[in-house]
Amino acid sequence: MKRLCLAGGLLLLAGSAGAQPAQPADTTRLRRHIVALTSTPEPRNYLHEASLNQAADYIKGELAAAGARPTEQPYEVQGRPYRNILGHFGPETGPVIVIGAHYDVCGEQPGADDNGSGVAALLELARLLSRQPQLPYRIELVAYTLEEPPFFRTRHMGSYVHAEALRKAGVPVRGMVALETLGYFDDRKHTQRYPLGPLKWVYGTRGNYVTVAQKFGNGRFGRQFARHYQRAAALPVKRFKAPAWLPGIDFSDHLNYWHFGYPAVLLTDTAFYRNQHYHEPTDTLNRLDMRRLGLAVEALLVVVAGR
Incomplete structure (x- = not known):
């Protein structure tokens, strides 16, 4: 999710509230993924290609180990090579649901929450999907590069490259979820902020929830996903819908799927509206809550796998 960076017709099977997934998320694995991503020789930003590539190789290896069919989507920016990493589950053809998370960071910081947590969730979801006996449609997991400034809101974002390729290929996309x-969670009062002050009276001041954020007019996919995710989750979930111009509503990879006419939602802990270590060297693993990150993954599994 981005702010200013100082460095250069869905088939969802809704279970009962708090439905239990077939397999619980493994918090040890989630932690291991974040350790791997935050332990590259240099921060994994566009200036440090070796570290970006190390992260990409790790993601590809983990997707393969989970039983996905990993592929790469390479492209060049300013003469330098970059790549998205993709993994597929379910039928080889047919409608697709995209679930994505960016693996690059903003500037010289480890990016444990932004966005090591999202990539870790993606990889753990891959492991859990591999244990499902059958999936009703194709699920495409994508780890994006170049989400962060200076490429945010440009055609060089990995998610733009991916969404554009889907449109050119005529792939039927039911919807997209950006992780x-x-x-990052904080149960204390007055730890949650909002782009508009009065929203605190609706959503509360404790940073103890995840939110499904989307713009007005996002279609059936967004409505169904938000409703079913909230019912499935064993942690608090807030459903948030607003005009696309509201600050934060489009601050991640889902914005590029909107650009190509695909419905897309953002699943997030609200980033800088809660986490004061956002885009700072202090965005480290020890500040994160693996248990609640695992619960967020489990709810996602229930929704997308129809379990």
């Missing part, structure tokens, strides 16, 4: 900063 962005999912591991």
